[in-house]
Amino acid sequence: MSTRRLTRTTIAIAIVAAGFLLEMERHAHAQGAPPPPSDIPPPTDVPPASGPQDAPPPTDQASAPTTGVAADDAAPPPSKKAARDDVAEVRVIGSKADSLQKTPGSGTIISQKDLQRAQPVDTAEMLRRVPGVQVRQEYGGGNRIDISIRGLEGGRSRRVLLLEDGIPVSINPYSEPDMYYAPVIERYRGIEVVKGSGNILFGPQTLAGTINFLTLAPPDTQRAAVDVDVGTYGYVRGYANYGDRLGDARYVVQVLHRRGDGFRDLAFDSTDILGKLAVPTGADGTAMIKIGYHRDDAASDDIGLTAAMYAAEPRRRALSPASHLVLDRYDLSVTHEQRFTDHVKLKTLAYAYRTDRIWRRQDYTRSPSRGEGYAYVAGDTNTPGGAIFFRDANTVLDRTYDVMGLEPRFEIKVRTGPVAHTIDTGGRVLRETAAYEQRSGGYAETYAGSLDFEEKHSGTAFAAYLQDKIAFADNLIVTPGIRVEHLEFNRVVLRQLEGGSPKDVFVEGKKTINGIVPGIGMVYGTKQLNVFGGLHVGFAPPRVTSSISARGISSDVGADKSLNYELGTRTMPSKWSRLEATGFLSNFSNQVIVATGPAAGENNLTDAGSTNLYGIESAGLVSFDKALKWPTVVEVGARYTFSRATFRHGPNAGNLLPYAPLHNFNANLDVEHPSGFGGQVAYSFTGAQYTDAANNVAEDVTGIVGRLDPRHIVDATLRFKHKPSGLTFRLTAKNLLDAQYIIARRPEGIFAGAFRQIIFGVRWDWDGAKRE
Amino acid sequence: MTGRASTVGALLALSFVLVIAIGACGEVDHPACYPGDYLGCLCSSEVRGFATCNDGAYGACVCDGRTPGLDGSADATTADSGVVDAGKKGFLGDCTKNDDCETGLFCKDFPAKGTFCSRSCTTSTAATDCPPPSSGCNKDGVCKAP
Numbered sequence: 021m022s023t024r025r026l027t028r029t030t031i032a033i034a035i036v037a038a039g040f041l042l043e044m045e046r047h048a049h050a051q052g053a054p055p056p057p058s059d060i061p062p063p064t065d066v067p068p069a070s071g072p073q074d075a076p077p078p079t080d081q082a083s084a085p086t087t088g089v090a091a092d093d094a095a096p097p098p099s100k101k102a103a104r105d106d107v108a109e110v111r112v113i114g115s116k117a118d119s120l121q122k123t124p125g126s127g128t129i130i131s132q133k134d135l136q137r138a139q140p141v142d143t144a145e146m147l148r149r150v151p152g153v154q155v156r157q158e159y160g161g162g163n164r165i166d167i168s169i170r171g172l173e174g175g176r177s178r179r180v181l182l183l184e185d186g187i188p189v190s191i192n193p194y195s196e197p198d199m200y201y202a203p204v205i206e207r208y209r210g211i212e213v214v215k216g217s218g219n220i221l222f223g224p225q226t227l228a229g230t231i232n233f234l235t236l237a238p239p240d241t242q243r244a245a246v247d248v249d250v251g252t253y254g255y256v257r258g259y260a261n262y263g264d265r266l267g268d269a270r271y272v273v274q275v276l277h278r279r280g281d282g283f284r285d286l287a288f289d290s291t292d293i294l295g296k297l298a299v300p301t302g303a304d305g306t307a308m309i310k311i312g313y314h315r316d317d318a319a320s321d322d323i324g325l326t327a328a329m330y331a332a333e334p335r336r337r338a339l340s341p342a343s344h345l346v347l348d349r350y351d352l353s354v355t356h357e358q359r360f361t362d363h364v365k366l367k368t369l370a371y372a373y374r375t376d377r378i379w380r381r382q383d384y385t386r387s388p389s390r391g392e393g394y395a396y397v398a399g400d401t402n403t404p405g406g407a408i409f410f411r412d413a414n415t416v417l418d419r420t421y422d423v424m425g426l427e428p429r430f431e432i433k434v435r436t437g438p439v440a441h442t443i444d445t446g447g448r449v450l451r452e453t454a455a456y457e458q459r460s461g462g463y464a465e466t467y468a469g470s471l472d473f474e475e476k477h478s479g480t481a482f483a484a485y486l487q488d489k490i491a492f493a494d495n496l497i498v499t500p501g502i503r504v505e506h507l508e509f510n511r512v513v514l515r516q517l518e519g520g521s522p523k524d525v526f527v528e529g530k531k532t533i534n535g536i537v538p539g540i541g542m543v544y545g546t547k548q549l550n551v552f553g554g555l556h557v558g559f560a561p562p563r564v565t566s567s568i569s570a571r572g573i574s575s576d577v578g579a580d581k582s583l584n585y586e587l588g589t590r591t592m593p594s595k596w597s598r599l600e601a602t603g604f605l606s607n608f609s610n611q612v613i614v615a616t617g618p619a620a621g622e623n624n625l626t627d628a629g630s631t632n633l634y635g636i637e638s639a640g641l642v643s644f645d646k647a648l649k650w651p652t653v654v655e656v657g658a659r660y661t662f663s664r665a666t667f668r669h670g671p672n673a674g675n676l677l678p679y680a681p682l683h684n685f686n687a688n689l690d691v692e693h694p695s696g697f698g699g700q701v702a703y704s705f706t707g708a709q710y711t712d713a714a715n716n717v718a719e720d721v722t723g724i725v726g727r728l729d730p731r732h733i734v735d736a737t738l739r740f741k742h743k744p745s746g747l748t749f750r751l752t753a754k755n756l757l758d759a760q761y762i763i764a765r766r767p768e769g770i771f772a773g774a775f776r777q778i779i780f781g782v783r784w785d786w787d788g789a790k791r792e
Numbered sequence: 793m794t795g796r797a798s799t800v801g802a803l804l805a806l807s808f809v810l811v812i813a814i815g816a817c818g819e820v821d822h823p824a825c826y827p828g829d830y831l832g833c834l835c836s837s838e839v840r841g842f843a844t845c846n847d848g849a850y851g852a853c854v855c856d857g858r859t860p861g862l863d864g865s866a867d868a869t870t871a872d873s874g875v876v877d878a879g880k881k882g883f884l885g886d887c888t889k890n891d892d893c894e895t896g897l898f899c900k901d902f903p904a905k906g907t908f909c910s911r912s913c914t915t916s917t918a919a920t921d922c923p924p925p926s927s928g929c930n931k932d933g934v935c936k937a938p
Contacts, residue, residue, distance in 0.1 A: 332827070407828075744799075745799075780807070
């Protein structure tokens with residue numbers, strides 16, 4: 021996009037937004053509405069669900085009585101009326117103020133306040149602030165993110181369980197748990213991350229962690245918000261949401277559109293629509309109906325720079341701008357909560373979603389043939405492997421994924437003498453299907469082409485779990501549990517290359533996978549200081565295309581299995597400070613990783629065999645304003661993770677796993693002045709990491725192999741809230757110091773990290789209740 | 793205008809300025825091409841060549857039948873320089889392989905006639921592309937051997 025066009029576009033958006041805002045202001049005065057009060061609360065999308073979203077504020081030990089972590093498990097149950105106002109949703113940590121303190125494992129809650137302060141452009145930015153979590157964005161629009169926890173293979177986030185309101189979001193959670201749909205941060209009011217034995221309530225992946233995104237909640241009163249951002253590289257984002265109550269029902273609707281030219285001319289365009297309706301279903305029941313649509317339309321090449329290209333011009337434009345991915349996702353879910361008695365409730369999730377993904381990838385080779393008509397050649401042709409020869413042809417990967425699931429989840433509170441039990445039990449029935457077509461396109465920009473390969477695969481999964489949170493005393497909770505997974509894969513290949521030509525075939529293979537996942541966790545202490553620990557079995561089923569070959573033969577690639585230990589402590593030494601540290605150890609008897617090397621492709625997964633992960637995560641928060649009684653909020657938070665993930669046996673014994681840095685550190689300083697001015701400075705450090713199992717330091721000519729240097733990234737945000745009008749103005753710089761770094765060497769070469777980006781935004785929050 | 797309205801107006805005016813400033817901010821100015829790159833081009837209906845990137849732009853299409861990286865660089869300036877490569881055969885000189893021929897020429901097998909150094913051509917430019925003793929441009933876009 022040219023500068024002139026960008027300027028015209030952004031001026032037009034700003035004028036429209038300004039006109040809308042001024043019109044609303046004029047309308048309010050025309051109706052005789054009184055001027056809004058000067059103490060309008062801070063802007064929020066919509067109010068959070070019942071119960072605070074943040075971890076509870078620290079209490080001063082000297083002034084408050086000490087309370088055990090399990091003290092309120094003996095408290096009277098909530099009244100029936102409270103159920104009608106609750107939001108029916110599934111949480112992995114919980115909605116109560118002390119849920120995090122009771123979690124028998126490392127956990128983090130990213131609150132709405134955290135999101136407002138950071139003004140993230142994508143989900144990856146916030147997840148990087150979670151101890152033990154490493155995130156790589158594949159493309160400038162954040163359209164795909166690779167999430168790794170504690171050194172686990174992070175490609176397509178397939179080893180992390182990703183949920184939205186308790187519902188899986190990967191394209192096929194069992195058969196192909198890849199994340200081609202990157203959840204947009206604007207949908208969410210918070211994010212929960214739990215590691216350790218708490219994972220067994222969910223699944224199927226229980227290896228390292230579960231991330232649950234919490235979508236906007238329908239408000240109790242009429243509310244609206246409009247938010248517009250414009251930034252460098254042609255970045256424009258606009259969204260609006262509106263919520264209200266109709267009798268006992270509450271709803272919220274949000275529409276988002278985002279586009280940009282991308283850092284390396286990889287343009288992107290995203291649209292996201294979300295609607296939620298909360299309705300009571302009788303005296304003791306409530307249901308939440310959610311419907312959503314998401315579309316990504318982005319330039320997406322899978323070929324990175326060679327070493328020489330990056331050395332000559334690190335900001336070189338994308339090599340294959342003709343490569344393009346379009347993704348459409350449709351989702352519908354109903355979450356119902358029914359309280360049978362004060363001690364028994366049932367949450368039922370019913371969901372269905374479809375993901376359509378078509379990706380055209382321009383064909384290329386590093387080994388040219390004489391006489392072949394290449395569209396263009398990039399790189400050093402004098403060095404073998406130093407150049408890439410692009411053909412005017414492509415490969416089109418056209419896929420459709422469907423998922424349907426039903427999950428009843430019981431919570432039963434009983435007492436056996438002085439011991440309180442909270443029993444969680446439930447199950448899942450899930451059916452998922454996928455249809456693949458692979459076509460050879462006659463030119464780089466086509467989506468058509470001739471059919472080379474076609475297959476369909478499916479999975480039917482049955483799961484059940486049982487967990488008992490046992491409060492032996494006020495200060496001791498022990499949580500044993502077990503989860504069972506049964507999965508039946510089926511793969512049918514209908515067309516494939518034989519003898520160099522595509523032929524219609526019928527090749528079928530089946531495989532059954534079973535998993536038993538026991539675990540036990542413990543929390544001991546008070547809410548101000550407690551120790552927690554746990555042990556659980558990690559399990560993740562193999563991808564169907566890895567476990568059944570195209571010949572219909574069951575392969576040796578099995579499920580990921582591990583034994584995981586955790587021990588940690590959480591403390592709130594004063595009302596203005598909070599600390600947490602967790603040591604972890606995981607022994608993998610079989611970990612599947614991406615094979616890396618010039619001959620390996622993106623989906624070339626291989627058994628790494630036995631691997632070890634161990635390390636320590638830590639996090640701290642200090643509120644200087646509370647300590648020193650300042651009127652200006654000044655908070656400093658910091659998180660450090662040391663994680664060593666190595667191969668145990670084989671030719672690479674002792675080597676670090678690829679893309680598993682030893683050190684990660686990030687910190688943020690937040691300031692909020694009563695005048696409305698505020699800001700945040702955030703710093704992150706990622707240590708050096710190897711990109712192949714052999715731990716090669718030196719870079720090879722293709723750029724695929726070689727160590728990644730450490731990187732330091734600083735983000736900063738300045739904002740001003742004009743309380744009377746509800747307007748917030750913000751100026752954000754991502755990668756303020758314009759650090760230049762390689763974020764990955766896969767799938768095929770060097771991908772540079774995001775460049776410095778400046779974004780200016782205006783937001784308007786309107787609370788109808790305060791205008792009455 | 794009320795105080796609050798003037799404050800809002802001032803803030804929005806500042807917003808316009810920032811929007812314009814950000815929109816006009818310097819971004820990475822990608823050139824059309826990078827040194828060492830080649831762009832495939834069409835010499836004739838069936839013959840393709842390559843244009844070399846120099847100073848951020850592609851030059852003329854070089855139609856010598858060479859593939860970059862396999863047959864040496866396809867440099868448009870060299871083909872027109874008129875410089876004779878030492879030891880190399882000139883136009884329609886006999887040859888056994890491409891390297892026997894001067895830059896801009898390739899070794900072509902003419903059935904029943906033998907192998908000679910020749911070059912790509914078009915029927916419209918045959919007079920200049922294929923001087924005597926060549927008898928013109930054939931249907932494959934190659935200057936004919938005598």
